[in-house]
Amino acid sequence: MVAERHEPMTTPSASGPSPSVVAPAASSTDVATSGKVLSWVLRQSRRALVLWAVAVAAVSAMYASFYTVMDGPEMSAMIEGMPEGLVAALGYDRIGTPAGYLESTVYGLLGPILLMVFGITLGARVLAGVEEDGSLELELTSGVSRRRVLVERYVALVLQLAALTVAVSVAIMVIVAGIDMEVSFGGLAAAGLGMLLFTLAVASVAFAAGAVTGRRAVGLAAGAGVGVLAFIADAFAGMLDDGRWLEALSPFSWYLMGDPLVEGVHVAGFGGLLAVSVVALAIAVTVFDRRDLGV
Amino acid sequence: MTASNDVVIRTDALVKDYGSIRALDGVDIEVRRGEVFGFLGPNGAGKSTMIRVLLDQLRPTAGHAEVLGETPREGGPGLRARIGYLPGELAMSGRATSQELLEHQAGLRGGAGRDRIAPLAERFGLELSRPVRALSKGNRQKVGVLQAFMHRPELLILDEPTSGLDPLLQHEFLALVREAQAGGATVFMSSHVLSEVEEIAERVAIIRQGRIVDLDEVATLRHHAGQRVTLTFAAPIDAAGFRSLPGVEDVEVEGTTVRCLLRGEPDALLKAAAAHHVVRWSAEDRELEDLFLDHYRVPAEELRADEEVTVDGR
Numbered sequence: 118m119v120a121e122r123h124e125p126m127t128t129p130s131a132s133g134p135s136p137s138v139v140a141p142a143a144s145s146t147d148v149a150t151s152g153k154v155l156s157w158v159l160r161q162s163r164r165a166l167v168l169w170a171v172a173v174a175a176v177s178a179m180y181a182s183f184y185t186v187m188d189g190p191e192m193s194a195m196i197e198g199m200p201e202g203l204v205a206a207l208g209y210d211r212i213g214t215p216a217g218y219l220e221s222t223v224y225g226l227l228g229p230i231l232l233m234v235f236g237i238t239l240g241a242r243v244l245a246g247v248e249e250d251g252s253l254e255l256e257l258t259s260g261v262s263r264r265r266v267l268v269e270r271y272v273a274l275v276l277q278l279a280a281l282t283v284a285v286s287v288a289i290m291v292i293v294a295g296i297d298m299e300v301s302f303g304g305l306a307a308a309g310l311g312m313l314l315f316t317l318a319v320a321s322v323a324f325a326a327g328a329v330t331g332r333r334a335v336g337l338a339a340g341a342g343v344g345v346l347a348f349i350a351d352a353f354a355g356m357l358d359d360g361r362w363l364e365a366l367s368p369f370s371w372y373l374m375g376d377p378l379v380e381g382v383h384v385a386g387f388g389g390l391l392a393v394s395v396v397a398l399a400i401a402v403t404v405f406d407r408r409d410l411g412v
Numbered sequence: 413m414t415a416s417n418d419v420v421i422r423t424d425a426l427v428k429d430y431g432s433i434r435a436l437d438g439v440d441i442e443v444r445r446g447e448v449f450g451f452l453g454p455n456g457a458g459k460s461t462m463i464r465v466l467l468d469q470l471r472p473t474a475g476h477a478e479v480l481g482e483t484p485r486e487g488g489p490g491l492r493a494r495i496g497y498l499p500g501e502l503a504m505s506g507r508a509t510s511q512e513l514l515e516h517q518a519g520l521r522g523g524a525g526r527d528r529i530a531p532l533a534e535r536f537g538l539e540l541s542r543p544v545r546a547l548s549k550g551n552r553q554k555v556g557v558l559q560a561f562m563h564r565p566e567l568l569i570l571d572e573p574t575s576g577l578d579p580l581l582q583h584e585f586l587a588l589v590r591e592a593q594a595g596g597a598t599v600f601m602s603s604h605v606l607s608e609v610e611e612i613a614e615r616v617a618i619i620r621q622g623r624i625v626d627l628d629e630v631a632t633l634r635h636h637a638g639q640r641v642t643l644t645f646a647a648p649i650d651a652a653g654f655r656s657l658p659g660v661e662d663v664e665v666e667g668t669t670v671r672c673l674l675r676g677e678p679d680a681l682l683k684a685a686a687a688h689h690v691v692r693w694s695a696e697d698r699e700l701e702d703l704f705l706d707h708y709r710v711p712a713e714e715l716r717a718d719e720e721v722t723v724d725g726r
Binding site for chain 1: 464469488490493495497499503504506520521
């Protein structure tokens with residue numbers, strides 16, 4: 118639903134002396150070439166992105182490499198002493214397998230939490246934050262449509278989350294190859310994709326809530342609320358005797374319920390996550406196009 | 413009504429509500445091609461609301477607005493690229509330098525104006541390599557002025573343009589406005605300081621609480637404003653003869669000195685004065701500020717606390 122949005126564009130030549138008055142452009146079409154907003158946002162955020170990528174890669178690699186320590190009898194004994202529900206909630210029931218270990222540490226906990234924090238903050242800031250502090254005003258009053266501003270800023274969010282996912286995935290792949298864990302790269306790719314889709318869904322909620330209200334705080338609250346509820350619902354689903362209905366409600370469960378590290382892409386679960394983002398984006402575009410800006 | 417081709421901005425009974433607050437209450441304005449139009453009012457009178465409707469940031473509650481022959485919404489980005497807009501409060505965040513921000517702004521208009529960044533920056537003494545968020549208010553305003561003028565737009569919409577600029581740069585700014593006008597541009601500038609626009613505007617609209625309370629040529633406004641005349645005589649005189657003179661108002665007598673407000677020709681006043689021994693006289697144009705204040709003072713009790721009129725501004 119994003120792809121068809123592209124409108125015909127006029128691209129007046131940038132070379133040569135400008136006439137005393139700019140020639141009338143065809144109305145209601147973007148004057149700026151596509152990607153101008155996107156590249157601007159990415160250039161503005163590259164420093165923060167690099168720092169985040171280094172940090173999440175380092176933490177992921179560190180946790181993954183602890184597997185050599187955890188993969189022993191002491192660990193199994195400790196888990197045996199823990200209550201069953203807690204073990205299941207933490208995902209420790211399968212911690213003895215390489216895939217189970219990676220899932221309970223990196224893919225089921227640290228990765229999604231770190232990426233969620235990044236995604237929610239950026240999702241609320243990249244549109245609503247700059248609208249609220251007024252620094253989006255020049256962009257919104259220039260030769261770009263509201264829709265293009267919104268979509269390109271959303272794409273900037275997607276690309277940055279994807280970059281962090283790649284950073285995590287590469288770090289894990291290096292460790293997996295280095296300490297010879299039995300996890301397929303296909304499984305890692307599927308889990309990475311799932312983690313991206315889950316954190317993007319939460320970030321999209323933050324983005325859309327911000328786009329609808331023009332308030333960064335509302336975006337942050339909506340994103341954090343959905344994210345935390347998703348985690349809680351998933352944890353309870355594991356502890357309850359019949360928790361499947363809770364799993365059906367939690368986007369976090371949609372991400373891990375198909376066991377992507379072993380089984381690969383879970384079409385229904387991943388599709389559901391993608392649908393959340395698509396719906397959030399559609400709502401954001403629709404409302405942002407109609408409402409008063411910067412009030 | 414003027415032919416539509418000669419009207420650059422037209423509003424028709426324009427109304428804008430924010431919730432239960434009416435910010436614009438039936439504004440009718442026509443700005444003609446090539447003129448400099450002053451839009452005056454105190455803070456909170458609806459100036460920025462009006463401007464933000466023209467730029468399609470706000471959508472009218474009722475009524476109609478047309479800019480360069482199109483409604484702001486229909487015109488969209490194509491229309492906005494033909495406008496140079498200076499926001500009243502220019503917020504800039506991020507690490508970008510002035511150079512980067514201005515180039516980005518040019519890019520958003522299809523590259524128009526990129527070639528004028530360097531010369532205009534030099535003219536206004538703006539250091540392009542410094543990050544925008546570290547700039548002083550005056551330097552930020554320079555960035556705002558540059559991005560508004562650099563692509564030689566057909567229409568300039570300037571919200572409180574000279575705030576933050578020192579007198580020398582205000583002068584340079586006015587020169588830039590005149591050049592734009594000579595190049596065929598139309599200029600719509602708002603201010604809460606009348607002296608700021610009276611030098612350059614041909615016509616002025618005064619807005620108060622969302623309504624246009626006066627719209628006239630600056631010369632006419634000035635005529636209405638009249639002159640403050642002070643006459644000093646050799647001996648105390650009877651003021652009664654002056655009170656009845658045509659065009660003479662607010663006569664005050666203090667010993668041998670008579671002060672009054674004169675509107676229109678001074679002939680009758682001079683002849684009446686000549687009957688006595690005049691030792692000293694002066695006639696000063698009343699500042700348009702005074703007239704501006706007339707509009708806000710009556711009735712004074714209606715004036716809301718947040719309406720403040722700045723009189724000096726220089």
